[in-house]
Amino acid sequence: MTAARKERGFPCVVLFDLDGTLLDSAPDMLATVDAMRAARGRGPMAMETLRPVVSKGARAMTAAAFPDIPAEERNQWIPEFLEIYERELGKHGTLFDGIDAMLHALEAAGSAWGIVTNKPEYLARQLMPMLGWETRCAILIGGDTLAERKPHPLPLLHAAQVLGVTPDDCVYVGDDERDIMAARAAEMRSVVALWGYRLHEDDPMAWQGDVLVETPHALCDAHAWPER
Structure with a gap:
């Protein structure tokens, strides 16, 4: 011992x-997906839904934010996710x-x-x-x-x-x-x-x-x- x-x-x-x-960084990520959801006429996402997948990356987070959207379509939104995230980076x-x-x-x-x-x-x-x-x-x-x-x-x-x-x-x-x-x-x-x-x-x-x-x-x- x-x-x-x-x-x-x-x-x-x-x-x-x-x-x-x-x-x-979950609060920055939440601000990002909420902006994406608002642009599509959807309300804010619950932090407890997003938080567990933050370490899994942008695809996992967009999947959690838009579970009803086919993966092929969601994956085309990754550049949008990164662009918005860069604006929110370090703010929250x-x-x-x-x-x-x-x-x-x-x-x-x-x-x-x-x-x-x-x-x-x-x-x-x-x-x-x-x-x-x-x-x-x-x-x-x-x-x-x-x-x-x-x-x-x-x-x-x-x-x-x-x-x-x-x-x-x-x-x-x-x-x-x-x-x-x-x-x-x-x-x-x-x-x-x-x-x-x-x-x-x-x-x-x-x-x-x-x-x-x-x-x-x-x-x-x-x-x-x-x-x-």
Whole structure:
């Protein structure tokens, strides 16, 4: 037990998912789909209906907002979704409680941190100065930065390579099964962010993450991170 605790500590590098892990962006997403619904003569959408699918991406969110519309038609609305979302970006969402303290704890320990998200890079990059992260975030990889996106391991492996570390030096933190799949495929340790967005039927225990964490505050403790 004592030896195991000695192997725990803040990782050399922590890579994070963005939406549902660092940022509660559901309010921005809700404003986006509500604008789309209003343009089609529909009323606002309930947050509790949209929130579970935010980490699944634009197609999942438009499906939740317009379940009666065939997927082929809805998918043609993705450029509209992204255009409206860019206008709403950062206006309504906030960091999850405890994220700022966690990032400061990592930095105080000498750990570097970055973001690997499936959000288009141009949108994620616009958020960095809004959050004050443009000089703090060591690397930012979006869903369209490389030829593959999560759950493929390439974005995580590329991030480690650019930062000059091995996958074993890194931990990936995410709230969606795709995040943990990508980490496993990259042979990178992982943290399941239980505070994020999940469908009712999702079973985070089945994702095989190294540790499951209830709140960002818990990760201010070096011993909460996966063993190395």
